[in-house]
Amino acid sequence: MLKGRNLIDPMDFTLEELEEIFKLAGQIIASPEEFAHVCQGKLLATLFYEPSTRTRFSFEAAMLRLGGQIIGFSEPNSSSVAKGESVADTIRTVGCYADIVAMRHPKEGAPKVAAINSPIPVINAGDGGHQHPTQTLTDLLTIKSIKGRLSNLKIGLCGDLKFGRTVHSLIKAISRYQGNKFVLIAPKELKVPEYIIKELNKNNIEYREVEKLEDVIGDLDILYMTRVQKERFFNEEDYIRLKDSYILDEAKMSIASQDMIVLHPLPRVNEIAYEVDDDPRACYFKQAKYGMYVRMALIAKLLGVR
Amino acid sequence: MLKGRNLIDPMDFTLEELEEIFKLAGQIIASPEEFAHVCQGKLLATLFYEPSTRTRFSFEAAMLRLGGQIIGFSEPNSSSVAKGESVADTIRTVGCYADIVAMRHPKEGAPKVAAINSPIPVINAGDGGHQHPTQTLTDLLTIKSIKGRLSNLKIGLCGDLKFGRTVHSLIKAISRYQGNKFVLIAPKELKVPEYIIKELNKNNIEYREVEKLEDVIGDLDILYMTRVQKERFFNEEDYIRLKDSYILDEAKMSIASQDMIVLHPLPRVNEIAYEVDDDPRACYFKQAKYGMYVRMALIAKLLGVR
Amino acid sequence: MLKGRNLIDPMDFTLEELEEIFKLAGQIIASPEEFAHVCQGKLLATLFYEPSTRTRFSFEAAMLRLGGQIIGFSEPNSSSVAKGESVADTIRTVGCYADIVAMRHPKEGAPKVAAINSPIPVINAGDGGHQHPTQTLTDLLTIKSIKGRLSNLKIGLCGDLKFGRTVHSLIKAISRYQGNKFVLIAPKELKVPEYIIKELNKNNIEYREVEKLEDVIGDLDILYMTRVQKERFFNEEDYIRLKDSYILDEAKMSIASQDMIVLHPLPRVNEIAYEVDDDPRACYFKQAKYGMYVRMALIAKLLGVR
Structure with a gap:
């Protein structure tokens, strides 16, 4: 059961869970229009503490093609949450607005800290030289x-x-x-x-x-x-x-x-x-x-x- | 009647008007799905002349959860309208594209100037040390x-x-x-x-x-x-x-x-x-x-x- | 037939094709609600290698008012694709995520290079002092x-x-x-x-x-x-x-x-x-x-x- 889970490390999921994801991906590829509204009313927050346009686009396109919506920032400068606030507090606040988070961070382990404190699922979108599951x-x-x-x-x-x-x-x-x-x-x-x-x-x-x-x-x-x-x-x-x-x-x-x-x-x-x-x-x-x-x-x- | 009004100062609304807003907020909290499409086809412009991720996220999540959509900028650098153009001209142009504006500005009174010149409602999302209604x-x-x-x-x-x-x-x-x-x-x-x-x-x-x-x-x-x-x-x-x-x-x-x-x-x-x-x-x-x-x-x- | 075409130079379209566009624009002006969903499930990528808030807003509002969605960046700093990657590679990747692109670029001819390599239609949203069709x-x-x-x-x-x-x-x-x-x-x-x-x-x-x-x-x-x-x-x-x-x-x-x-x-x-x-x-x-x-x-x- 993957509902409510986080993805921080590529090894977080069992082979069965990976299979479940690949199977669903296959169904989406086969008939994308069947999935065009499954995330209606859901919000993805893309918190990119370092820029990565390619990865951000991929997440955002994914959510939009499921009928969901996006809030986010694409670099730390434009983000007041990046200044002086702990990742724990940021994620708890963002968790009030969004349903799921994709976080890119230059510091190893930041997405893990976020996941521990988060009321909503956190996906690691790359943390420094560490993981990019x-x-x-x-x-x-x-x-x-x-x-x-x-x-x-x-x-x-x-x-x-x-x-x-x-x-x-x-x-x-x-x-x-x-x-x-x-x-x-x-x-x-x-x-x-x-x-x-x-x-x-x-x-x-x-x-x-x-x-x-x-x-x-x-x-x-x-x-x-x-x-x-x-x-x-x-x-x-x-x-x-x-x-x-x-x-x-x-x-x-x-x-x-x-x-x-x-x-x-x-x-x-x-x-x-x-x-x-x-x-x-x-x-x-x-x-x-x-x-x-x-x-x-x-x-x-x-x-x-x- | 709040339709078409602006919110620049926290005291802009009467107690009855505030009550009207709180009552609607209560209904939204009780059954959000009933309100998930009420702003369909409507556009919020978030004009943030200074960054404030938290406030911006709150406005954007609000609009998206009503079924509306967003255009905007999150800091002045990324905004050519911030350079050399008067707030009055900017709001009149943005008023051609959007249905409502949330404006954050480092200068006291800028949202008020915008409201005076705007064809669409303006919400003050914070103007310097002045107001944040x-x-x-x-x-x-x-x-x-x-x-x-x-x-x-x-x-x-x-x-x-x-x-x-x-x-x-x-x-x-x-x-x-x-x-x-x-x-x-x-x-x-x-x-x-x-x-x-x-x-x-x-x-x-x-x-x-x-x-x-x-x-x-x-x-x-x-x-x-x-x-x-x-x-x-x-x-x-x-x-x-x-x-x-x-x-x-x-x-x-x-x-x-x-x-x-x-x-x-x-x-x-x-x-x-x-x-x-x-x-x-x-x-x-x-x-x-x-x-x-x-x-x-x-x-x-x-x-x-x- | 304009489907699948690019718009790079203002003279790219015949008078008949322009007339087709103006006629459709007139119909949209007359009854916008009839067109509010025609781009549902479609994604516009706004690739702005130099900021132009006004033009970006115009494109984004256009797509959103057709029921489509947006991914994009609004200045080169926030864009990793802007660094070290060829326009050809960027457009081929973005073409995996989006259905149509509006590109603003400080270099003359960049949108043309993009169009040549793109699997999806490219609109020139201004290339330096060159064209702004x-x-x-x-x-x-x-x-x-x-x-x-x-x-x-x-x-x-x-x-x-x-x-x-x-x-x-x-x-x-x-x-x-x-x-x-x-x-x-x-x-x-x-x-x-x-x-x-x-x-x-x-x-x-x-x-x-x-x-x-x-x-x-x-x-x-x-x-x-x-x-x-x-x-x-x-x-x-x-x-x-x-x-x-x-x-x-x-x-x-x-x-x-x-x-x-x-x-x-x-x-x-x-x-x-x-x-x-x-x-x-x-x-x-x-x-x-x-x-x-x-x-x-x-x-x-x-x-x-x-």
Whole structure:
């Protein structure tokens, strides 16, 4: 039962609860007009203590397409609640006006504090470098919808695997399903943190760590691209030597399987060449759309209207 | 008849008109779903020339819960109308798009200028240190709803009674009802201004001025707390000596009557200890909710839809 | 057929297509309640990379009065999509959430780039000093509605005719109709650019260039006022000598025809004296209202709901 619950950490829900959300998302995708009024009379508050237009749009479009309405702020400056008031007091006041909250905050743990004090469900829309659980739900729904399953997949994760919270959450989330294997494609400087490797080992999950995308791309079901920021490298030479291995282009796509799909949390900078966009395997804009649908399902479930 | 009227000053409405608003607010509280569409097709413009998230949310939630819609800005930077255009021209243009306006402005009197030039009703959502009439309506509705009456009450006002416009407006507003007595609890430096004392005397309204909350709390029906800012004191020693008298905690609540209610316009800083929040007599979050309901009633009345 | 089209340049539509939009606008004006739900379930994204409250309000009010909904940002700071992401990627993502976009951008051509990459219709809401096509539609609808025709009119354009994109677009747009004559009223420093004069000559369109409004006002059907900015003048003396000729006041109105109408794109500074506002020939606030109606018609047409 998801009604009245919060979503703070990507692991907050059981596999059954996730399945419930994905199932509802599927129904919404199949006949959106049936769900166009299920949140009528309900209000979502989008409390964005740091700007994130993409995520905010996704939440707001989700609520509006369910027939609900929005109040909110999109950056701290415009918000007097951001000044001098505790998150606990803010959420208790917003809880007087709204029915559900999506909170983005630069401080780790702020959405958790909000949830503890809130009379209404709180969704973590990203807290610093910590968690961004609706991105993980988006990734899972996208994979499930396009590949038809969340198990027995060979998943390549490519780019900055050290600092990317998106990738860490996705590894944990996918590890809960059977038979998945990871190919971790990153320069030495940006390998996944040790604690994730330990967990993979502990749970007997198969993985490989490699440096070059072209060496493994032919073997993947899913390629999840992330951004490689120049300033993460220790020196210029390493960056220049390695960066091309982390830019996906038509040449690399030509050696990939016809069934492989390319994902990316967006925004991209240059890690996927524009020429790839028209390839039917490029699914990162579809992924953005699934992000809206999974938020629709999530909101409807937490409000208990479906 | 309130249709088409403005609300600029808390004293703009007669007692009968206030009663009309409170009565409608009561009906909305009793069956909100009956009012969920009364403003369908109507637009509220929230023109906030200075940020006030709490007040803006309250207005926007009110309009949305009546089935209306919102356009607006939440701070002057994002507003080209704020630059170089007169308030008179702005309101005449906004009057082409919207059906009613809530205006917050740092300059005293700006909402009045707007109202004079406006083709649509204007609500003052706070003009500098001057007026904030919907806060006064909120306070009155809260008291009436919880205590059952607006007369024959012993009302303690505690904290900064010198600079707080909220308190000044509330004293004037409550003075219009029979048999109310005030206990004005403030340090010497922050006593109510002389003009208010003169008015109380002129109207034969009973009041006491005291320095310490603990001396009088046992005798109050209502305790209205406000913030005491350190920088208002002439010297550090006075602040340290007195500040504890203006912090409401469990110890002080234990000597208060079981029927006393605690109000606060929010946001609080530290003048009410968090331990008080769970006391059933702590009504300041309820008050925020009444603030939304009274704005719903006000908007519906000024638009003439009820 | 306008469904699915973009509006980037004021000349994008044929005269027949413009007529279609004006006809629908007329129907909306006549019975707005019939159109109050035609965009139900549709989302407009207002992407304002530079603030323009007036234009944003007009678009948002238009969409809301059609029963649609809004997502958007009102300035670049609050927008993460504004940072580091290409307009092409932004529009493809926003196209996942919304059904139609209104884009304001400081860079010439940005809305065009967006339109090329967009899965949904894009409306240019102003791109730098370049184009502002919905202002032109507003001007045309206003003239047509009040004067009853878009042909055989004597149109005075007064003020800064050199830098005002509004005026350039209006001249081009009105030149497509039969029998119109222009009186171009501007100081030497701010005359219309040579390329416009050449076009008028090429198309055998009658025009006069004069320096003083009072010399010609008696002869006009329409007087379109624009702002004359002091800093556009080469020297202070010229400015002082000429500025009064570009301020419309009661004295000048008294020598104008009783049928002449005064238009202005707003905001005004001081080029129209406040005393003129009550003259029934002053139509600049009506014009703002027509701006909302023409955007309603445009949105409905591009979405194909009417």
